[in-house]
Amino acid sequence: MQIDTIGETGSTNADLAARLASGDVLAEGYWLVADRQTAGRGRQGRQWFDTPGNFMGSTVVELRVSDPPAMLLSMVAALALLETVLQRLPDPLRVRLKWPNDVLLDGAKFCGILLERVKGHAVIGMGVNLVSAPSIDGRDTRSLSALGPAPQRDAFACELAAAFAKEVARWRSHGGGDLRTRWQAAAHPLGTVLSVHDEHGAVVSGQFAGLAEDGALILRLDDGSQRVIHAGDVTEEKA
Template sequence: MIRTVEETGSTNADLAARLSGGEYLPEGDWLVAERQTAGRGRLGRIWNDGAGNFMGSTVVRPGPGDPPPSSLALMTGLAVHEALLPFVPQGAALWLKWPNDLLLSGAKIAGILLEVVAGTVIVGIGVNLAAAPDIPGRAVTSLSEYGPGPGRDAFAEALAASFDRELHRWRSAGLAPLLRRWQSAAHPVGTRLTVLPPGEEAVEGSYAGLSQDGNLLLKLDNGTQRVIHAGDVLLASAPD
């Protein structure tokens, strides 16, 4: 079920409040906002407004035998990728970027924010369908810059169906197939990246894939390989 509200602070915050209050939220239900006034991205960034864009949240209830909940960021990225792909114009590349961004022709078009409340994972997704917010120092785009895109409600239906399929695959097939599919939809191996690990100086290197548990592998310029467990990742350039 998809429930739409005209305006809210944050769909993630709304679901978090309901969970904290003891309400049971079933998987498959979505809260979608026409407008957000206190939307958030990763690392505390603001991600507001954008009338005509998709801004919504749902929940996942991890259970025994499920892959690690941290891999839900990768699973969600695949779900958004699959939902967006039919609307991407010919000649424009849609790439996943670790851990939870989507890039269209090198510019951010979608982001994902995961939060855990009362043992439940809240999955927040923002997709620039009609307009791109101004983020200093970051290339950001929307589908509307390439021509007519889907309406918000039509995209919401497509995303909900894609998310349901990917969640089933995540549970039934496990982590390894997910990582293979994620890497096939990501920017190419060899893409230059700048990584900002928490509390450290920037680290530069080349994308070398994912580890067996879904962490980023970065090949440093001295030939060694570093496993990135957390951090902000900036795309420098694709390989020649």
């Protein structure tokens, strides 16, 4: 495991993607962590807001022919974040997962995960609100500091890197079925009514019916049919 830090950059994901594209050899276990990002990105092209003391970093995974679906690596990252955060929370029920790759604290967003594919590798970026959370119109945000002393960024980085390496190894050895089962146990229960703004801008509502082999969301619609959704924003409907 190697963690390099940089004072300021546009995006750690973009940095690693550029290095891979230019032929650099980046071994699994390598992380690039920034004190500040000026062009951090989230899913669907959203801006990721940084704050000094928060965690902003990226790593790489070599994609092998024998590996489970690469899209599941977003869930690998979410489970690694979950494991790292749970060590610091007195009540584990305050944190849970939301499809496709969110980790929620008291129902609010406090981290982001971005997965990109570059020349036979997956570049996985993560941002975690350790000391403060940005104010974003229409979205609830939280930071770990709201529950107690904020973890020191470098210590958090080491713990997250170790947890991620463990989850990648388990993804390869146990396959996607084990990963989906463990992810689902920490997410919305089966039967939860969800509304999804899909990649085409349409809103689809139905009951959560599990995950497809590639990690796609399965909804059971009112007519009994199932809809498989590969990308979108999820809202859990209140009972």
